[in-house]
Amino acid sequence: RKCTFLLAHIEQASSFSPISTRNSLNTTFCSKEIKGLVISMISLSSKNNIIVNTTPEFNSDFLVQNQAIIKGILPLYKVIIYSLPIRKFNIPEEMNLVLEEIKTFNKGLEPIS
Numbered sequence: 001r002k003c004t005f006l007l008a009h010i011e012q013a014s015s016f017s018p019i020s021t022r023n024s025l026n027t028t029f030c031s032k033e034i035k036g037l038v039i040s041m042i043s044l045s046s047k048n049n050i051i052v053n054t055t056p057e058f059n060s061d062f063l064v065q066n067q068a069i070i071k072g073i074l075p076l077y078k079v080i081i082y083s084l085p086i087r088k089f090n091i092p093e094e095m096n097l098v099l100e101e102i103k104t105f106n107k108g109l110e111p112i113s
Contacts, residue, residue, distance in 0.1 A: 018042040024073050
């Protein structure tokens with residue numbers, strides 16, 4: 001399963017509603033005549049980053065192509081991580097490796113976690 005990590009500001013994360021955000025995004029995609037549900041699940045990581053999972057019919061490339069729709073609902077940065085086994089990175093030591101990769105290969109982008 002492919003996931004897209006969206007880096008949120010801490011103040012956004014404190015009032016974040018995953019279901020409401022998922023529904024808002026799917027409704028907006030539908031209003032743009034995109035057939036089917038795009039987002040299957042949205043959640044917060046332990047470090048308050050927003051994780052977006054697509055339905056099998058869509059992928060992270062689709063999200064990148066339609067980032068204007070996402071930014072209309074979630075004004076934030078994106079980092080796409082393909083085929084990352086999230087459970088293995090759900091501990092602080094290993095998540096730090098992902099954060100270092102983000103900093104190294106995305107100059108000027110500073111993760112909040």
